[in-house]
Structures are given as structure tokens and as C-alpha cells.
Amino acid sequence: MSARRSIVSLLVALGLTTAVAFGATPVQLTFTVWSYSNDVILDNIKKFEAKNPGIKVAMQDFSWEKYTDVMTARFVGKTSTDVAYSSDHWLQQWAAANWIVPLEDFFPQVKPYKPDFAPYAIEGMTYKGKLYGLPYYADTIIFIYNEDMLKKAGFSSPPATWDDVTKMALAMKEKKIVEYPIMFQFQDITPWYIEVFLSMVYSSKDFRMFDNNLNAIFDKDGSAAHKVAQWLVDGMRKHKIINPASLETTEIPLVKAMGAGQVAFAVLPKYNLADLNTPGAHAQAGKFKMALMPGETHGTVGFVRFYAMTKMAADRGKDARDAAWKFLEYFGGRTDGQFAVVKRWALEKGLGFAQLPLYKDQQIRAAINKWGNVTLEEQQSKLARAKEALTPFWGPWSLEFQKEMNKALLGQKTALDALKASAAKWKEMKK
Amino acid sequence: MNLVVPPRPKYREARYAYATVLPVVLLVALFTLYPIGFAVVTSLREVVLYKPESTPFVGLKNYVDVIRSEFFTSAWGHTLTFAAGAVPFATVLGFGIAHLLNARTRMASFLNVTILLPWAIPTVISGIIWAWIFNSSYGAFNGALYSLGVIERYVPWLSRPTTALLSVLFAHVWKEVPLTSILYLAALQAIPDELFDAARADGAGALAALRHITIPLLIPTTLIIVVYETMVAIVTFDLLYVMTGGGPGGATSLISYFVYNSMFTSYNFGQGAALAVLLAASLVVFIVIYLRLLRSEELYRE
Numbered sequence: 001m002s003a004r005r006s007i008v009s010l011l012v013a014l015g016l017t018t019a020v021a022f023g024a025t026p027v028q029l030t031f032t033v034w035s036y037s038n039d040v041i042l043d044n045i046k047k048f049e050a051k052n053p054g055i056k057v058a059m060q061d062f063s064w065e066k067y068t069d070v071m072t073a074r075f076v077g078k079t080s081t082d083v084a085y086s087s088d089h090w091l092q093q094w095a096a097a098n099w100i101v102p103l104e105d106f107f108p109q110v111k112p113y114k115p116d117f118a119p120y121a122i123e124g125m126t127y128k129g130k131l132y133g134l135p136y137y138a139d140t141i142i143f144i145y146n147e148d149m150l151k152k153a154g155f156s157s158p159p160a161t162w163d164d165v166t167k168m169a170l171a172m173k174e175k176k177i178v179e180y181p182i183m184f185q186f187q188d189i190t191p192w193y194i195e196v197f198l199s200m201v202y203s204s205k206d207f208r209m210f211d212n213n214l215n216a217i218f219d220k221d222g223s224a225a226h227k228v229a230q231w232l233v234d235g236m237r238k239h240k241i242i243n244p245a246s247l248e249t250t251e252i253p254l255v256k257a258m259g260a261g262q263v264a265f266a267v268l269p270k271y272n273l274a275d276l277n278t279p280g281a282h283a284q285a286g287k288f289k290m291a292l293m294p295g296e297t298h299g300t301v302g303f304v305r306f307y308a309m310t311k312m313a314a315d316r317g318k319d320a321r322d323a324a325w326k327f328l329e330y331f332g333g334r335t336d337g338q339f340a341v342v343k344r345w346a347l348e349k350g351l352g353f354a355q356l357p358l359y360k361d362q363q364i365r366a367a368i369n370k371w372g373n374v375t376l377e378e379q380q381s382k383l384a385r386a387k388e389a390l391t392p393f394w395g396p397w398s399l400e401f402q403k404e405m406n407k408a409l410l411g412q413k414t415a416l417d418a419l420k421a422s423a424a425k426w427k428e429m430k431k
Numbered sequence: 432m433n434l435v436v437p438p439r440p441k442y443r444e445a446r447y448a449y450a451t452v453l454p455v456v457l458l459v460a461l462f463t464l465y466p467i468g469f470a471v472v473t474s475l476r477e478v479v480l481y482k483p484e485s486t487p488f489v490g491l492k493n494y495v496d497v498i499r500s501e502f503f504t505s506a507w508g509h510t511l512t513f514a515a516g517a518v519p520f521a522t523v524l525g526f527g528i529a530h531l532l533n534a535r536t537r538m539a540s541f542l543n544v545t546i547l548l549p550w551a552i553p554t555v556i557s558g559i560i561w562a563w564i565f566n567s568s569y570g571a572f573n574g575a576l577y578s579l580g581v582i583e584r585y586v587p588w589l590s591r592p593t594t595a596l597l598s599v600l601f602a603h604v605w606k607e608v609p610l611t612s613i614l615y616l617a618a619l620q621a622i623p624d625e626l627f628d629a630a631r632a633d634g635a636g637a638l639a640a641l642r643h644i645t646i647p648l649l650i651p652t653t654l655i656i657v658v659y660e661t662m663v664a665i666v667t668f669d670l671l672y673v674m675t676g677g678g679p680g681g682a683t684s685l686i687s688y689f690v691y692n693s694m695f696t697s698y699n700f701g702q703g704a705a706l707a708v709l710l711a712a713s714l715v716v717f718i719v720i721y722l723r724l725l726r727s728e729e730l731y732r733e
Contacts, residue, residue, distance in 0.1 A: 065676070072695045076480070093698065096481035179584070188678030245567035247679035248589035257568050392481035396697040406680035410592060429697075 026056045027323040029082040029313070032071065034064040037349055044341050048330045055323045065190050065250055068395065075099040075310075082313035082320065083327055085136060087305045088124030088387060089191055089395050095127040096392040100308040102130035107325050110134070113333055120302035120386040121354030133306030134332025137345055139352030140377075140384045141199035141301045142270045143294060148287045149264040152177050158291035162200070162231050165265060165294055169241035172264055180243035181264040182235060185254045188406060192251055194398040195301050195387070196267045197405065200228045202385050203295025210389040214430065219423035221416060229408060229415035236409050247406055259284055267293075269303075270377065274350020277371035290372055292380055302384030304354055307332045352381075393429040400425045467711075474704035481698055493705035502681070502689055510685040513600060514664035520604045521660045522653065525611025532612065533619045550609035558673030561602035565589050565674075589675055592682030599671045599683050606670070607663065611656050618652035619645070658721050662714055686710055 033041055038061055045057045062070045068090055074081050075097070086094060094100045103110045110131055114122060121138040125131055145158050153171040169181040185192050201207050204224035211217050218225035235242035243249075243263070255272050257263050259282025275281060276288040292298035309324045331341045339358060345351040346358065347367045358364055359378060368374040387394075401422040408418035474493050478486045497503055532542055549557065564571050567587035576582045588594045622645065630640045668687040671677065677684035677692070684692070690710060694703030 069691075069695045072480075072698070093481050096483075097698070098483055187676050188681065189676035243567075243587075245587040245590050248567060248587065248595075248675065253566070253568065262568060393697075399692075399696055403678070403681045406678060410680050410682075412592075412680060 026054050027319050029055060029057045029320070029323055029327055030080050031057050031059045031327070032074070032081050032084040033059060033061045034067040034085055035061045036064070040344070040348065044331065044344070048327065051330070051335075052323075052326055055326060057327065065187070068191070078312065080312060081310050082316070083324055084308055084310060085305060086133060086308040087191070088303055088390060089194075089398070091125065091127055091132055092390050092392045093395050094308070095132055098311055100132055101311050101314045102127070102132055103134070103309060103325075103328070104130045106309070106314060106321055107328075109325075110333075116356055117354045118302065118356055118381070120384055121304040123386040124302075124304035124390075125306050133308045134328050135342070135354035136305045136307055136332060137271075137342070137351040138302065138304040138354035139270045140380050141195055141267060141293070141303070142273065142380060143291045144258070144266050144268055144273055144276065144288055145291060146258070146261070146264045146284060146287050147289045148284070149177050149181070149261075158289065159265075159294050160292075161296075162228075162294050166231075166235065166239060166241065169235075169265065170239060173239075173241055178262060178264055180241060180262075182241050183243040183249060183254055183257060183263040183266060184232075184246040185249050185251050185268075186246040186402070186406060186409070187248055187250050188403050189399060190250045190402075191398075192269070193402045193405075195269075195303060197225075197228065197401075198387060199267060199293060199301040200231075200295070201225050202299040202301055203293040203297055204228075204299075205296045207297075207299060207385075208388065214389050214391065216423035216426045219416070219419040223419075225419055226416055229405065229419055232405070233408050233411075233415045237411055247409060256282075258282075258288070270352055270372075270380075271350045274371045290376055290380070292376065292383070297383065298380070299383045299385055300380060302381065302386060352377075391430075397422075397426055397429050470704045470707055473700055474708050476701055478700040478704075479698055480700065486701075489701070493701045494709065497693075497702050497706050497709070502684070503686075505681070506684055506686045506689050509596065509683065510665055510687075513596065513603075513667070513685060514661055516597075516600045517603050517607070517664040517667075518657060518660045520600075521607040521611050522656055524604065524608045525615050525656065526649075528608065528612035529615030529619055532616050546612055547609050549606050552606075554606060554669045555673050557602060557606055558670045561598070561605075561670075562589065562674045565598045590679050592679060595675050595679055595683050599674050602674065603664070603667060603670055607660060611660065614652055614656055615649065618649050622648050654721065658718055661717050661721070665714060665717075666710065 031045070038059075041059060041061075045059060049055060049057060067085070071081075071084065071090075071094075073079075075094075084100070086100060091100075095102075113134065114131065117125075117135060118138060121135055122131070124138075125133045125135070143158070149172060150156075150158065150168065153168055153175055155168055155171070159165040159168055165182070172178055172181040184196060187193070198209070201209065201218075201224045204227065207224050209216065209218040209225055217223065220226065232242065236244060236246070249257075251268070251272075254263070254266060255268070255275060258266050259276055261284045270290070273288060273290055276284075277286055279285050293300040307328050309321075309328060313320050313324045329335070333339070335341070339353070339355045342353050342355055343358060343361065343364065346353050346364050350368070350371060359374075365374045368377060404413075404418040404421045404425075407413050408415045413421070475488060475490060476486045477489045477493070528546060532539055532546065552560075563569075565573075565588040567573065567585055567590060570585075570588070572588070573582070573585040577585065586594070588598050626644050627640055630644060635643070665685075666687050667685065668691060671683045671685060671688060672691070675683045677688045686706070687710065690703050690706045692703075693699050693706055697703075
């Protein structure tokens with residue numbers, strides 16, 4: 001009898017211990033990012049976990065240039081991924097492939113956030129009428145110049161048109177201020193390439209690259225895209241004001257070269273202005289200014305990068321979904337009424353934001369004015385457009401476009417032929 | 432009384448042999464035959480990741496599409512050019528370094544270790560290092576040439592089609608030479624010293640010994656190295672992906688890059704599988720050609 005009682009007691013104790021153990025197990029979320037200020041991301045994760053003790057987040061990072069390839073391999077191989085950085089570049093592909101899910105289908109509480117977001121950001125996160133993410137950051141592509149070099153060349157105000165850019169760059173070259181005043185990030189596979197090109201196109205009046213039926217119209221002689229492509233080819237091959245090393249350059253080496261005084265003009269995402277003007281970060285820190293994108297309308301590209309929830313997370317069950325929503329809202333939404341994480345990125349790193357109420361925040365306005373010009377930034381932001389014709393094949397098409405453009409920059413074909421080849425590729429992929 | 436033990440039936444021995452090797456064969460088949468079969472089946476279907484709802488059977492359409500595509504011919508051109516440079520350089524340099532290592536000097540053991548370093552570094556890391564070395568703005572290669580007065584201004588090695596391909600080729604050969612030299616070294620050390628003693632006794636010089644003893648006896652090793660290096664050169668991907676991303680303007684996009692590009696950028700697994708199958712078939716053709724050309728066993732017997 002006492003032996004039976006001992007066995008029963010032991011079994012009950014074991015059962016209770018197991019129940020307690022399972023009940024105490026936190027929900028694990030795998031979060032993939034491209035590498036940028038990983039220390040800030042990890043700190044944000046730590047704060048999130050402290051606020052949500054039942055959730056543990058494991059971050060995995062990959063380089064920006066290789067991110068989409070890595071994520072494709074992860075999704076195809078079904079490597080556990082719950083929340084991930086994504087971009088308006090790839091939303092159509094990832095959503096069509098059913099790798100990420102519309103937040104509205106799982107979290108109706110996401111809808112009230114929409115009025116707070118900039119229109120180009122909403123457009124960039126929406127597929128088939130549904131919102132797929134909360135913004136990590138949203139920003140514009142801007143024209144950055146070295147004010148010192150501009151003054152040495154004899155100019156007191158920044159260029160207003162691309163002809164002005166040519167004139168000023170030639171003057172700098174002639175006065176031996178810098179051998180190649182302009183540099184771009186035009187490596188074949190860098191995702192920024194197409195956005196930089198489009199930002200130059202969108203500064204024209206007739207900027208449309210595609211018609212309402214998503215047919216390519218950019219390959220016509222005299223189109224805005226043709227003018228930009230020809231300007232780039234002339235800049236590299238005729239005037240020799242664009243550094244030929246642009247074809248191997250990605251974002252970070254371009255920023256380093258600019259910071260070292262090797263580049264006077266660049267077209268870059270706006271947050272790089274904060275980095276360039278951070279005291280001690282670069283030899284030329286403090287000398288960089290933003291100008292409205294040269295062109296007739298000063299329009300540019302506005303883009304959004306966002307946090308998405310994967311289908312894998314959605315399929316894991318209610319606990320994982322709830323944990324993912326808490327994560328998404330902490331990082332891209334409000335915590336205690338504030339867009340805390342987004343504000344931190346803006347204050348510490350100069351990242352732009354889709355959350356419009358933040359423009360009224362005095363702390364943010366003061367922080368931006370330390371390295372930039374908040375009034376000019378707001379003005380540029382109002383002139384920003386989302387990328388047109390985002391489709392599931394837009395991402396692969398953009399890489400083909402970049403390759404063709406580089407053939408033109410290498411002198412292997414004319415600018416117009418490069419655009420025609422890109423248009424043919426679009427037509428083939430559209431089928 | 433004499434006991435006559437009947438001979439064991441042959442089929443019993445055969446069954447025993449098959450049973451012994453079956454587990455290994457099944458394992459190998461799982462990791463080779465299954466993926467090959469899957470790739471062939473995929474290549475006969477339209478498999479596009481952003482159209483997951485439909486993967487119809489299309490027969491040889493993927494093969495026709497890739498062969499007719501603009502990139503197929505140019506990619507094969509780049510690939511054969513790359514292989515035509517990589518194979519002789521890796522082979523000849525390996526042969527030369529093996530002779531140095533075989534010289535039994537005091538430095539030999541140090542050199543034995545040093546020569547393996549490039550091989551020990553993962554290919555992706557070596558690609559990043561070489562991309563830095565060849566960088567147009569701050570690369571050590573430009574810096575060295577500029578300091579020596581060889582160039583007046585930094586050269587954009589990775590921004591020009593020809594120099595970009597040569598840069599990747601250089602990095603590739605640097606990575607492969609350790610293997611070829613170690614293989615040649617092992618083969619050199621297997622040649623009996625008596626052959627060289629006999630040659631010297633007959634009045635043969637170093638060159639004659641090289642021509643009549645060393646080279647013929649190294650032909651089997653050369654065949655292995657040439658076949659292996661051809662395969663590696665044709666399928667090389669990670670080095671060029673990291674160094675140039677296939678650029679500039681597709682100049683370093685070898686056929687292997689397009690397999691990757693079709694699958695992971697264009698999301699067209701059907702076409703990517705078709706390219707992979709064509710690539711594998713091409714490698715088999717190359718190997719057969721080499722085997723016929725070199726005919727090592729006959730030469731060895733002679």
C-alpha cells in the first residue's frame with residue numbers, strides 16, 4: 001500500500017513538473033534582418049523581451065545586397081522564420097508566393113494605423129488591397145553634395161537641374177578639386193540601383209515608365225528614362241565626371257568614398273546624410289548638404305521597408321501569431337501611445353519614417369536639423385512617389401534592367417538599346 | 432572417409448556482396464539519384480515560385496527557352512574562357528610548386544603548411560578578401576602598383592569586363608593551386624628514385640628526366656587534376672557572386688550564375704533546373720573527351 005502511494009505521488013509530481021515546464025516555455029520567434037546597426041536592433045529586442053517575458057526573439061542578419069537571395073532560400077527550404085524585414089521591392093513576389101501574410105487577415109487592429117502612414121508607404125506595403133506590414137522605416141532618395149567642394153568650384157548654390165550637375169562637376173574636374181566628382185552604387189545586383197535611377201527619372205515632368213496597363217513606355221526615344229540613361233552614359237564616357245568604379249560599388253563603399261572627400265555629388269537614401277555628417281565618422285563630416293532632386297519637378301522615389309509576418313509563423317498557431325503581433329506592434333507601431341522604436345531610429349540614425357505624426361515631434365525636428373534640414377526634408381518627402389508597376393516579377397526584372405544599363409555605361413550598347421532590351425525583358429516576364 | 436565439401440554456390444556470394452553494399456548504395460542514391468531525378472522532373476514543368484498554384488507539365492519548353500535565351504551563348508562563352516584560363520594555370524602552377532616542395536629543403540615543411548592556407552580559407556571569405564584587394568578606391572593591389580610607379584592612377588579592376596574576369600580568375604587559381612600542388616607532390620613522391628638514378632647513370636640531364644620519366648608517370652594525376660579543375664571552373668559560383676555579383680554588365684556571369692539567377696532571382700525553378708541538367712550533361716561530355724585524349728593507362732604501361 002505504501003509502495004503504491006509512493007508511485008502515485010511520484011507520478012503526480014512528475015506530471016505537475018512537466019505541466020509547469022511547458023507552461024513556462026516562452027514562445028520563440030525567429031527574426032531576420034539585413035545588417036544595419038545590429039547593436040540597436042539587439043537592444044530593441046532586449047527591451048521588447050523585458051516587456052514581454054513570454055516571448056524570446058532570435059535575430060539572424062544578412063547583408064543587404066544578398067538579403068533577398070538568402071530569404072528566397074530560407075522560404076523555399078522552409079527554414080524557420082517568423083518575422084522578417086521586407087521591402088516594397090519584393091512584396092509582390094513574396095506575397096504571391098505565399099511566403100508572407102496580410103496582417104489584416106490575422107490582426108484587424110492593424111487597420112487603424114493606416115491614416116498615420118505616408119501614402120507612398122501604404123502603397124509599398126499593400127498587395128491586393130491588404131496591408132502586409134508595419135513600417136521599419138520609410139525614406140526618400142535624395143541628392144547629397146559636398147558644400148565645401150561646391151564653393152571651391154565657384155558655386156554658391158546647389159544644382160537645380162542635371163545640366164547644372166554636369167556643369168558643376170566639369171568645373172570641379174577642371175580645377176582638380178576631385179578627379180571624378182560623381183559616383184553611384186551601380187554594382188549589377190545592388191537593390192539600390194533601380195531606386196536611384198528611378199529617383200532621377202521621377203524628377204522629370206513626364207516621369208511615367210509604364211502605362212496604365214503595365215506596358216513599358218520608358219524605351220521611347222526622348223522619354224525621361226532615356227534622358228537619364230543618356231546623361232549617365234555621357235557622364236561616364238564623354239565628360240568623365242562619373243567614377244567608372246561605380247560599376248563595382250555598393251552603398252557603404254560609396255558613402256566611405258564620399259566621406260573621405262573622393263566624391264562631391266551622390267544620389268543616396270536620406271539616412272546616409274546623417275551618417276556623413278556625424279562628427280568623427282568621416283574626414284569630411286559636417287560638409288554635406290541635401291538638395292532637392294535636380295530636375296523639372298524635383299520629384300524622387302519614396303520607399304518603405306517593413307516588418308512582415310511569415311506564413312510559417314501564421315501556421316504555428318495562436319500563441320506564435322499573438323507573439324508575432326506583439327513584436328510587430330512594438331517595432332513598427334505604438335507602445336504606450338508612442339512610436340518608440342521608429343522614433344529611436346530617427347533620433348539615433350537619421351532614418352526616415354512613414355509615421356506622419358513624428359514630423360510634429362520637436363525632438364525629432366531638432367535631431368534632423370543637426371545633420372540635415374527638416375524643412376527641405378519634408379518638402380522632398382511631399383514630392384516623393386512610390387515605385388510604379390510593382391509586380392511579382394518586378395524584382396528580377398530590375399536586376400536585368402541594371403545589367404542592361406551597365407552594358408550601356410560600359411559602351412557595349414547605346415542608352416536607348418539598353419532601355420529597349422529592358423523593355424523586351426519586361427514584356428517577356430509579363431507574359 | 433574423404434569428406435568432399437561442395438563448392439559454395441556463386442549466387443550466394445553475390446547475394447552476400449549485394450547485401451553488404453546495399454545500405455551504402457541506398458544512402459548515396461538518396462543524396463544523388465533522388466535530387467537528380469527531382470531536378471529532371473522539375474525541368475519538365477513550369478515551376479515559378481510566385482505562381483505556386485500551378486506547375487503544369489511543359490515538356491522540353493524550359494530547355495528550348497534557356498538555349499534560345501540571350502544569355503545562354505554569352506554565359507557559355509564566359510564560362511569556357513574562364514575554364515580555358517583556370518585549368519592550365521592551376522595545373523602548371525601546381526606542377527611547379529610540387530617540384531619546389533619535393534626538393535627537400537629546410538623550408539619544405541614550412542612551405543607545405545603555407546601552401547595549404549588558400550585552400551583552408553572558405554571560398555566566400557577569400558572572395559571578400561580579393562574584392563577588397565582589387566577595389567578601385569582603396570585596394571592593396573592598386574596601392575602597390577601605384578607606389579611602384581607602374582600605374583599613374585588607380586585602375587577599376589572590377590568595373591571593366593576583361594579585368595573583372597581576370598581578377599576572378601586570379602582569385603580562383605589562387606584558391607585551387609594548393610590542391611593541385613599537393614596532388615602532384617604525392618604523385619612525385621611515389622616515383623621510385625631508382626628510375627632517376629638509372630637515368631643519371633645513362634647520362635640524362637634534369638630536363639630529359641623530366642620529359643621521359645616525370646611527365647609520363649604523372650599523366651594519371653594530370654588527368655585527375657584536369658578533369659577536376661575543369662568541373663570546378665565550370666561550376667564555380669560563390670567566388671564570382673561575392674566578388675562581382677556577376678557584373679559589370681553580366682561580364683562575369685558564368686553559366687552557373689544563371690542557374691542561381693533563374694532560381695533565386697527570377698524564381699523560375701523550371702528553367703533553373705533545365706540549366707542545371709544541361710550543365711551536368713556538359714560536364715559528362717568534357718570528362719569523356721579528356722579520358723579519350725589522355726588515355727593514361729596505355730601511356731603508363733608504355
